[in-house]
Amino acid sequence: MTYDFDRTIDRTGSGDVKHSKLKEFFGRDDLLPLWVADMEFATPPFIIEALRRRLDHPILGYTVVPEELWSCICRWLLDRHGWHVKRDWLAFIPGIVKGIGMVVHAFVGHDERVIIQPPVYHPFRLVPQDNGREVVMNPLIEQHDDEGQLSGYAMDFEGLEALARDPRNRLLILANPHNPAGLTWDAQTLRHVADICAANDVLVISDEIHCDMALFGHHHIPFASVSEAAAQCSITFSAPSKTFNIAGVVSSYAVVPNPQLRERFFSWMNASEFADPTLFAPIATIAAFSEEGEVWRRQLIGYLEDNVRFVEEYCRRHLPMIHPLRPQASFLIWLDCRGLGISHEALVDLFVNGARLALNEGAMFGLEGRGFMRLNIGSPRVMLQQAMERLCTAVKEVGSQG
Numbered sequence: 404m405t406y407d408f409d410r411t412i413d414r415t416g417s418g419d420v421k422h423s424k425l426k427e428f429f430g431r432d433d434l435l436p437l438w439v440a441d442m443e444f445a446t447p448p449f450i451i452e453a454l455r456r457r458l459d460h461p462i463l464g465y466t467v468v469p470e471e472l473w474s475c476i477c478r479w480l481l482d483r484h485g486w487h488v489k490r491d492w493l494a495f496i497p498g499i500v501k502g503i504g505m506v507v508h509a510f511v512g513h514d515e516r517v518i519i520q521p522p523v524y525h526p527f528r529l530v531p532q533d534n535g536r537e538v539v540m541n542p543l544i545e546q547h548d549d550e551g552q553l554s555g556y557a558m559d560f561e562g563l564e565a566l567a568r569d570p571r572n573r574l575l576i577l578a579n580p581h582n583p584a585g586l587t588w589d590a591q592t593l594r595h596v597a598d599i600c601a602a603n604d605v606l607v608i609s610d611e612i613h614c615d616m617a618l619f620g621h622h623h624i625p626f627a628s629v630s631e632a633a634a635q636c637s638i639t640f641s642a643p644s645k646t647f648n649i650a651g652v653v654s655s656y657a658v659v660p661n662p663q664l665r666e667r668f669f670s671w672m673n674a675s676e677f678a679d680p681t682l683f684a685p686i687a688t689i690a691a692f693s694e695e696g697e698v699w700r701r702q703l704i705g706y707l708e709d710n711v712r713f714v715e716e717y718c719r720r721h722l723p724m725i726h727p728l729r730p731q732a733s734f735l736i737w738l739d740c741r742g743l744g745i746s747h748e749a750l751v752d753l754f755v756n757g758a759r760l761a762l763n764e765g766a767m768f769g770l771e772g773r774g775f776m777r778l779n780i781g782s783p784r785v786m787l788q789q790a791m792e793r794l795c796t797a798v799k800e801v802g803s804q805g
């Protein structure tokens with residue numbers, strides 16, 4: 404079966420955040436939405452069908468969790484990522500951001516702190532802070548190619564080690580793959596992080612929600628799979644929600660190989676039944692982590708890679724002052740707009756009021772994101788083309804005024 408990613412779908416009436424919250428977040432609602440990280444593609448038909456089949460039964464009462472949920476997650480992680488996960492390492496979590504909040508409550512005292520490495524997905528900072536825990540930063544280090552263009556980010560191991568040595572710093576939250584820069588971290592980097600954290604009794608959350616969308620021949624490496632130290636010091640969170648466009652179903656899972664961490668975290672969750680899935684979550688996950696799911700996933704990746712190439716080519720020809728960092732995973736492009744030579748505030752104004760585009764502005768991921776915008780390319784190419792054309796026109800207008 405060939406899936407149609409070119410189809411434009413009108414989301415009106417679905418209550419989706421990406422459209423419904425434009426006015427609240429951007430002050431106007433006539434914007435092309437390329438921000439919130441879900442995709443404009445139809446959820447795969449085999450997932451919709453599985454949910455519909457369940458709706459054919461007239462009672463939606465309390466329901467047991469099918470054992471198949473766990474076996475299909477184990478099989479998927481082994482087949483996709485070569486990671487042997489045991490059934491009892493797994494628990495359901497009601498979303499990854501909520502999972503981060505739960506780990507903060509279960510493991511981080513009010514006088515303890517959380518380490519993050521900006522620029523990084525903003526709830527890594529907001530969730531601990533809003534739960535009264537201090538957040539300390541170990542910024543990523545920009546890497547540049549021979550022409551001086553941003554080519555990626557490296558971790559500051561010295562900085563991480565210095566923070567890890569402080570006993571108040573209890574938790575590191577890692578984005579693997581990285582959002583917003585789309586990096587797949589290599590095994591050596593992950594091993595180094597694990598060695599530092601394990602030696603200093605720092606717990607690691609590895610957020611692997613984007614793991615099933617490695618692009619251009621890159622591979623996702625599960626943090627806990629790189630060494631025994633990594634397995635023992637970490638809690639991994641993942642989900643089919645990004646890859647299969649089912650974020651609204653809310654179906655995520657935790658993998659905890661260390662028995663002590665597992666006992667503490669799972670019993671904390673179970674005490675309040677936080678680890679009980681809704682009726683629909685296992686159904687959607689089992690349908691996603693299937694042979695059909697794998698066919699869909701591969702076609703999606705092909706389409707996303709072409710979308711990346713489209714944006715790169717467009718910028719090269721028409722917007723050379725904007726440099727898209729090629730993502731190694733997922734459907735987000737980190738646009739380095741510093742070549743435009745304008746302030747971050749002017750950049751945001753250019754995108755929103757000039758080009759009428761809704762992107763995530765880079766500073767929300769940390770101060771290191773000033774001068775950047777995060778573009779969601781999980782949409783039909785015509786929509787991306789329209790976005791790039793609007794941007795080009797707006798940039799020319801600013802240029803002619805200046």
Ligand SMILES: Cc1ncc(COP(=O)(O)O)c(C=O)c1O
Binds near residue numbers: 498500501582610650
């Ligand atoms: C790195 C990362 N983690 C977590 C989430 C959200 O996960 P959830 O909806 O399960 O809370 C996102 C969504 O954009 C993300 O990019």
